[in-house]
Amino acid sequence: MSILVVGSVAFDTIATPSGRVTDILGGAATYFALAASYFTNVRVVAVVGDDFGSEHEAVLTRRGVDTRGIERTKGRTFRWGGQYLDNLNEAKTDFTELNVFEQFKPRIPKEYLDTQFLFLANIHPTLQADVRGEMDGVRLTGGDTMNYWITHTPKELAQTLKTVNVLLINDTETKMLAGEKNLPRAAQKVLAMGPKALVVKHGEYGATIFFREGAFGVGSRPFRAPALPIDEVKDPTGAGDSFAGGFMGFLASQEEISREVLKRALFYGGVMGSFAVERFGTERLQNLTREEIDARFQIFCELTHLG
């Protein structure tokens, strides 16, 4: 199977207690694509400037990622600068230069239209909806969003959510989107907006998947996957996108999307997030093996499973 991710490719400048890096390859679509590439064929739709060189593209193509959907335009690639010096759980943004990303209008190559799985990374909800509309044959659509769209484009976001099957957001976003402080109640409200399943990412505490009653199986009991306690988080950037890549990539590798498969996907999401933070940027995601991933999956099981 294959998965298409639509989102940002960026150059990041990051400071953490472990060090500083300047203009390294990042962006939600990049982290997602690399993480998903260990499970399935990945296609990317994004936009970059003329500073995006062949060495940057090679990071993706070396992992077998199909980059035909990455549009090159005149100008500079999206740049983000942020730091985690005081708190590894939350980035403090130093600067955002949208550059070519400001006019991003996703164009889906004809060859991508048969893709079975779709992930709408965090971009304007109207762009998400447009892409979803073009990809009318997809089996399953995953999506992300953020506080900015929840606050500034609630109507557009509501339209998009009707077409997203699995939404992956964090605790704060879930509560903000629902206008409800209690997480399980907020989750039910979000599920009523469209998604059949909601993955709430808890950062260092793992993630919970909530199901709409009867979706993907019987009942509506949530399920929790842990995060790995990590001695040294070098760089938390991209952890959530890597989580989404592992989660969606694993789904795209499966014949059937049952509740049990979604639970395993939640564990694989945690696994890919845990690798991502071990090095700056996408470094760790570039050189993994499926064996290393499955060994860590086993550690995640041992972390929460009684004998």
Place this chain on the structure above:
Amino acid sequence: MSILVVGSVAFDTIATPSGRVTDILGGAATYFALAASYFTNVRVVAVVGDDFGSEHEAVLTRRGVDTRGIERTKGRTFRWGGQYLDNLNEAKTDFTELNVFEQFKPRIPKEYLDTQFLFLANIHPTLQADVRGEMDGVRLTGGDTMNYWITHTPKELAQTLKTVNVLLINDTETKMLAGEKNLPRAAQKVLAMGPKALVVKHGEYGATIFFREGAFGVGSRPFRAPALPIDEVKDPTGAGDSFAGGFMGFLASQEEISREVLKRALFYGGVMGSFAVERFGTERLQNLTREEIDARFQIFCELTHLG
């Protein structure tokens, strides 16, 4: 087997989004004793004033708790007032009246000296150390502490920690005690202070147990238990003490304290904490059955275990 808890008995005045209550029976020792009473014989050492009536004592004795160690003195019982109106995860203290608790000097009845398990609830570390010194035949000692003692009595606390086998504290306390922001590294520093295992309580995200290398079994891999997503948290007061009661009570019911038993205890801790918050004060903990507890234990397993 039996367990002795030394700590506070109090009257609490609590406001939460679900309502308000005045002068209801609370205190760490009360929550702990009730939670542990479903697993083992519980003995209590505490102090109360002459406003502590037979109806209050009956809450404990109805659950078979041995109250001979509860000392009655002239004056009013410890009173605490707090609210969770803005944030169910953190109490805002309205008032603290130590009353008879201010002069609390734990006296262990002779009949208690053969108790095999001991829990030192959150009191002055010197009092904890005194109790631990008297109970020199115990098999396993659990303990709690708080930011106040970490800041104001670090030397006394360091002495106490040398004699505590399993310390149960939260994320903030762990990081404060270790002077280290990264949780796994902070946990290792705390374990170096004495405890063979450290249970870090994450509130609505469950708990993690960290082991000193080789303690209770091979290796030093941590283990995580979830918390139950709860639609309506009526009153979070006592959740941590109920967790400790379930955890320690289950341990005291086991022949051997292996790593596997400690993992199950972590799940039982979460189970008892989840019951506690469903009603105001100790109400829910007063009328449970072991069947209800084991049914919820099963739900906790299904919440994190892959099929």
